[in-house]
Amino acid sequence: LAKTTQPISMDSYEGQEVNITCSHNNIATNDYITWYQQFPSQGPRFIIQGYKTKVTNEVASLFIPADRKSSTLSLPRVSLSDTAVYYCLVALNSGNTPLVFGKGTRLSVIA
């Protein structure tokens, strides 16, 4: 499974755009990039997934360059409720391949 590297923590003010970058230099051809969000005392929650270029949904955007060795999760205009840990995962899109979670990035949104 591809190893990922992401910042341990980030701080942001409310209303700002937050970009969290994840490095995955040894990503395999069939791997997908997935981001999860975890609030305190809760299980992780799926945010977004992509394979290449850009993916956008109602929560976030995911930017993936052509070489796919990194990806950036973009959260537009964060609010206090976006304070959470964000995990970047790289794996085959298969239930046979369980997800491996790193330590994630702890985002703190300040009023």
Next chain:
Amino acid sequence: NAGVTQTPKFRILKIGQSMTLQCTQDMNHNYMYWYRQDPGMGLKLIYYSVGAGITDKGEVPNGYNVSRSTTEDFPLRLELAAPSQTSVYFCASRGWGGLEETQYFGPGTRLLVL
């Protein structure tokens, strides 16, 4: 549709005691997983199952056992509780197929071994 449910929410065990953490999903998902999360750390995979009757070890299986007799249930058994097993345990499930690798997580069971 309750999703993934876990019981109990919280439990205190004495060293050497046994217990079963229950996990049930009502989404007819084939894949189910058990993770543990220590304070300030990411999730570590304990066991997983790709369908009824099939289970496989994950990253940290020692001290745990699982069974999968039905699609809905995936209980995790601790036979001889140790302080190192103090953690929050999350169960998750995923359906068959689809484009997104989406795992649905339960609310977790907080276990304290003293």
